[in-house]
Amino acid sequence: MTRPSLLNFFCVGNRTIDLLCGRASVCRLHSSQTMRSVASRAVSGFRPSKVAVVTKTTRCEFEQQRYRFAGLSEVDLTQLLALKGSSYSGLLERHNIHTRNVEHIVKSLKKEGIEVRVVRRGEYDEEVVRWADAIISAGGDGTMLLVASKVFSKDKPIVGVNTDPERSEGHLCLPVHYTHAFSEALERLQRGEFRWQWRQRIRLHLEGTGINPTPVDLHEQQLSLEQHHLAHRITTLERRRDDSFSEPNLLPVRSLNEIFIGESLSSRYINMSKPWHSFCSNPVTFPKHIPSPALTSPSLSVQHRVKYKSLDPHLTFSLHRASYYEISVDDGPWEKQKSSGLSICTGTGSKAWSYNINKLVEQAVEDLLKIGKLQTGLDIPLDPGFIEKVTEEYNQSLVFSPEDQRLFFSIREPIVNRVFSSIRQRGFAKKVCVRSRCWDACMVVDGGTSFEFNDGAIATISISDEDQLRTVLL
Amino acid sequence: MTRPSLLNFFCVGNRTIDLLCGRASVCRLHSSQTMRSVASRAVSGFRPSKVAVVTKTTRCEFEQQRYRFAGLSEVDLTQLLALKGSSYSGLLERHNIHTRNVEHIVKSLKKEGIEVRVVRRGEYDEEVVRWADAIISAGGDGTMLLVASKVFSKDKPIVGVNTDPERSEGHLCLPVHYTHAFSEALERLQRGEFRWQWRQRIRLHLEGTGINPTPVDLHEQQLSLEQHHLAHRITTLERRRDDSFSEPNLLPVRSLNEIFIGESLSSRYINMSKPWHSFCSNPVTFPKHIPSPALTSPSLSVQHRVKYKSLDPHLTFSLHRASYYEISVDDGPWEKQKSSGLSICTGTGSKAWSYNINKLVEQAVEDLLKIGKLQTGLDIPLDPGFIEKVTEEYNQSLVFSPEDQRLFFSIREPIVNRVFSSIRQRGFAKKVCVRSRCWDACMVVDGGTSFEFNDGAIATISISDEDQLRTVLL
Numbered sequence: 001m002t003r004p005s006l007l008n009f010f011c012v013g014n015r016t017i018d019l020l021c022g023r024a025s026v027c028r029l030h031s032s033q034t035m036r037s038v039a040s041r042a043v044s045g046f047r048p049s050k051v052a053v054v055t056k057t058t059r060c061e062f063e064q065q066r067y068r069f070a071g072l073s074e075v076d077l078t079q080l081l082a083l084k085g086s087s088y089s090g091l092l093e094r095h096n097i098h099t100r101n102v103e104h105i106v107k108s109l110k111k112e113g114i115e116v117r118v119v120r121r122g123e124y125d126e127e128v129v130r131w132a133d134a135i136i137s138a139g140g141d142g143t144m145l146l147v148a149s150k151v152f153s154k155d156k157p158i159v160g161v162n163t164d165p166e167r168s169e170g171h172l173c174l175p176v177h178y179t180h181a182f183s184e185a186l187e188r189l190q191r192g193e194f195r196w197q198w199r200q201r202i203r204l205h206l207e208g209t210g211i212n213p214t215p216v217d218l219h220e221q222q223l224s225l226e227q228h229h230l231a232h233r234i235t236t237l238e239r240r241r242d243d244s245f246s247e248p249n250l251l252p253v254r255s256l257n258e259i260f261i262g263e264s265l266s267s268r269y270i271n272m273s274k275p276w277h278s279f280c281s282n283p284v285t286f287p288k289h290i291p292s293p294a295l296t297s298p299s300l301s302v303q304h305r306v307k308y309k310s311l312d313p314h315l316t317f318s319l320h321r322a323s324y325y326e327i328s329v330d331d332g333p334w335e336k337q338k339s340s341g342l343s344i345c346t347g348t349g350s351k352a353w354s355y356n357i358n359k360l361v362e363q364a365v366e367d368l369l370k371i372g373k374l375q376t377g378l379d380i381p382l383d384p385g386f387i388e389k390v391t392e393e394y395n396q397s398l399v400f401s402p403e404d405q406r407l408f409f410s411i412r413e414p415i416v417n418r419v420f421s422s423i424r425q426r427g428f429a430k431k432v433c434v435r436s437r438c439w440d441a442c443m444v445v446d447g448g449t450s451f452e453f454n455d456g457a458i459a460t461i462s463i464s465d466e467d468q469l470r471t472v473l474l
Numbered sequence: 475m476t477r478p479s480l481l482n483f484f485c486v487g488n489r490t491i492d493l494l495c496g497r498a499s500v501c502r503l504h505s506s507q508t509m510r511s512v513a514s515r516a517v518s519g520f521r522p523s524k525v526a527v528v529t530k531t532t533r534c535e536f537e538q539q540r541y542r543f544a545g546l547s548e549v550d551l552t553q554l555l556a557l558k559g560s561s562y563s564g565l566l567e568r569h570n571i572h573t574r575n576v577e578h579i580v581k582s583l584k585k586e587g588i589e590v591r592v593v594r595r596g597e598y599d600e601e602v603v604r605w606a607d608a609i610i611s612a613g614g615d616g617t618m619l620l621v622a623s624k625v626f627s628k629d630k631p632i633v634g635v636n637t638d639p640e641r642s643e644g645h646l647c648l649p650v651h652y653t654h655a656f657s658e659a660l661e662r663l664q665r666g667e668f669r670w671q672w673r674q675r676i677r678l679h680l681e682g683t684g685i686n687p688t689p690v691d692l693h694e695q696q697l698s699l700e701q702h703h704l705a706h707r708i709t710t711l712e713r714r715r716d717d718s719f720s721e722p723n724l725l726p727v728r729s730l731n732e733i734f735i736g737e738s739l740s741s742r743y744i745n746m747s748k749p750w751h752s753f754c755s756n757p758v759t760f761p762k763h764i765p766s767p768a769l770t771s772p773s774l775s776v777q778h779r780v781k782y783k784s785l786d787p788h789l790t791f792s793l794h795r796a797s798y799y800e801i802s803v804d805d806g807p808w809e810k811q812k813s814s815g816l817s818i819c820t821g822t823g824s825k826a827w828s829y830n831i832n833k834l835v836e837q838a839v840e841d842l843l844k845i846g847k848l849q850t851g852l853d854i855p856l857d858p859g860f861i862e863k864v865t866e867e868y869n870q871s872l873v874f875s876p877e878d879q880r881l882f883f884s885i886r887e888p889i890v891n892r893v894f895s896s897i898r899q900r901g902f903a904k905k906v907c908v909r910s911r912c913w914d915a916c917m918v919v920d921g922g923t924s925f926e927f928n929d930g931a932i933a934t935i936s937i938s939d940e941d942q943l944r945t946v947l948l
Binding site: 083085086208340356357358360361363364365367368369371372375376378379380381386389390393394397413414415416424425426437455456 | 557560682814830831832834835837838839841842843845846849850852853854855860863864867868871887888889890898899900909911929930
């Protein structure tokens, strides 16, 4: 129950030796050799007194809350979901599985005399982080990303438990086995039969932004929605003259998976170019509008929505817009790029979005090897087993260690033409600088938080050991 | 000058023979053999009396208009653009090039006694289409897509002229040569030295939508912005009970390039999860808010914007969300899919977004062939020339004829795991049905118009000869 006061040696692979000295400090020595300390099994393990358990919102809860205000009965909800092809009872089942697994975690913790605080996603904040000795994420990978997003200290361990292994991948969570045997996980932690996994994270510096107005689609002549931003744009100009925005600012976020940069594909002005029903023979009510923050009354009529739509009957917005930017890798020369976005990931993130951007499917590998075979006349195998093997090896080469200090950048769907150069489509780096040439772009951190990243803004993306996230490897 | 009254035979490849009979009707016979009519050179060509020239908005015009209300001088504008790394004089130069090329087109047309109407993007509508015998798109591919989007008749020919060949790709435009020699193009058209190119287009049926409220991010417990949609959701439920929404509706759009389906990555609620300045040591004003339609006054103060932001300080919105849907190809079994979207394109579109989704870069091909070489021990060449050849052949296999009646579907960045099946990642089809399991998705037509496509909605995507767009091949 007491915090370890002895020095503990843990083996953490061939890069570091951890010295866990009480609570206040963690010293780390880097060693390129693998060492196994004889003392590792005899030392105290990890024994937090206060643990916060952050739980995900299940889809069932979400759907229930959505209709809470409408006073729908469960029967109504069931019907409504059925109309959409969803099964309310199915959602309820997943919800119950999650809830049982959370209860199991809480019980196991309490049995050890640990003070437990169960915190829902929406309630999780820095105060919880300060309070806890350790934080357990009870959900899927998304919940882990949320939990990590509020932890800025290397001293605060995070443990992920996958509360619905049949539905969630849980890459960031403990092996599925421990979902139903959390006591066992706890024992191992207490006995020190684990090692710390120091997941590197990305930090972001941003400069040259000032206040960016919302650009209107180039296609659209009507700029009335833009006007109110002009005052701010002028302010930008004036401020720039004062040179008061030239310092790069370190943003208050650390990315565990990746930074994704791209046109935000803002739906703000999504609307059909004309009231569609002037064409359509079978009128269906198709309102698509931007909710005004003032219009929160449930009694809002359809009529009002139609009125809003007519404010901009000709406004169309290009949803798919290529992202334009300039990129400099490891202080190399700036290169213009046009693509559907740019991903910069950690080792942890190399199994996430970046993986999906870069991986090949067997169908593509087969097509390519067929061409290779035709072109060379060599007897390249094309049987499914071989295709699978080659595909798997290729895809696995995209994954690297969460503890690796390098970034991995990928240009998603590069558009190569006369104007844009062709630097490597992907590669490792220590530092990546990006200058936006976008109309309405974002930098998205771990798929959850975004920053405006418009024309002229410069982002510097790097990794610092200070930002590591302490997780466990059982 | 008079409209041709004779029957004209044109050869149009191995699929069709066109009989252009006056103005009122076009008869088409399908033939699988290529035929060349001796009479083709002796017949009348294409002689419109009234031509609409639809022009793009140049970036220069756009930037000028943006700041028109602020009364910025050209010097101010130059400075502001320079701050962003753009060159005002550069934009002006492109603008002048475009303008000169438009003037050249107009002059050439008038010289032939053709009545010309120059129409800006924002002014282009069905009335212009009705008025014109033919429409010239003076811009880039985007302008062509816009022009095509309002043409629903096979009788209305569209001609694209690339007015800035150094900056625009102009895949849908006449060869670059004709940009500066439009009279020559006109002569050839009049002499019949061309053939009609019938570009197939996609039509969309949609059912099961009713009124879809804006979903709130699963991550967010606060649903206040959602409430006002509830009234409409209940209406949906009631209407469904009446079974009044079960008919699939043919949407009033035809897609020349592609339909893209995916989570709209709505920026509606983009905001940081907390007022960021509680963390940040170097405060930078980072407002990111959704403009309310009511706030169109240029004198809107920053203070008001800060107030808006505080309405939802805890609202984060997941920007990168995978798209969930079910897909059935050519009436095959429904398969669950999770990916970053689904593209369904025409032959015309096979060179556009679909191409960028599916193409391989040389770096990937090289990595793959290296693995193949290691695995087989065969002497597979890895020199740049060979890599380039194989890559080019692979990428070219993605392109097919604009006149091909097939659709080509591609699952973008498929996420393959235990839950989701792995049908072909891409392939040809006559018909594709998609059922949305998305929170906040869109169907985007030619990157310009979108339709809500949320949970439960079913789209049927197909090609019909009726919807072909008549363009010219010089």
